[in-house]
Amino acid sequence: MTLYMFLGPTLRAHDARALLDAQVLPPAEMGDVCALATLPEPPRGILIIDGYFDSRPAVWHKEILFALSRGIPVWGAASMGALRAVELRRFGMVGVGSIYERFAAGALNDDDEVAVAHAPAELGYRPLSQALVNVRFALDLAVERGVVGPPAAAATLEAARRLFYPDRIWPAILERAARAGLGEGARRALAAFVAGEDVDLKARDARALLRTVAALPELPAPAVDFAFERTTLFERMMEREVPLRRRALLERAERAARGG
Known part of the structure; x- marks a missing residue:
């Protein structure tokens, strides 16, 4: 079987x-x-x-x-x-x-928490966007490790939530969060953190x-x-x-x- x-x-x-x-x-x-x-x-x-x-x-x-x-x-x-x-x-x-x-x-x-855009079968269904649940996980870890504070994480999560699921990639999320008031230091810190950590829940x-x-x-x-x-x-x-x-x-x- x-x-x-x-x-x-x-x-x-x-x-x-x-x-x-x-x-x-x-x-x-x-x-x-x-x-x-x-x-x-x-x-x-x-x-x-x-x-x-x-x-x-x-x-x-x-x-x-x-x-x-x-x-x-x-x-x-x-x-x-x-x-x-x-x-x-x-x-x-x-x-x-x-x-x-x-x-x-x-x-x-x-x-919507788990939705992602992805490539076709010929390209191995490679994910083309970030699942919102992964964004939550990444931001929780960033707060836990002192990368950013809770207000910055909350603002970034809200920015991700407001994006349509195929548009949720980290550069777009952080750019939208910056327009909503996320500081440049926090934006750079988060960008470096998600690039170097396993945040794929x-x-x-x-x-x-x-x-x-x-x-x-x-x-x-x-x-x-x-x-x-x-x-x-x-x-x-x-x-x-x-x-x-x-x-x-x-x-x-x-x-x-x-x-x-």
């Missing part, structure tokens, strides 16, 4: 494979989880790290419930996986990491998920206490979308097996 992970800009595929023996798939989109859940050989588990939400339809909650109802463990972290794990934790999906915990506790609320959480799963002999079966209901919309997706997604995922797996 195969373990599958949906991965994109959060972590490079070869770094993920170094931590966990699993089939790496592109960011999850509508139909992908059902496509895996209906394979002739059911997955050993499904790990969701990254998922589409803008350019393509996002993975449905309903299809994760479908996989769980079939006894397939579904775990998530870092990005779309953390969001879905919080939303479906009472139905048996498992979340890992600081971002998951912050959403579960209500300290974070907006999906999403990547940290992704690695935590993979290490956690790698340490387990088997993923435990999900604790399911609900009856799955097949709605008209669900049946339509199963009929129209899932065969296409299954074919695409299997073709990608075959290319990966050939080294392509």
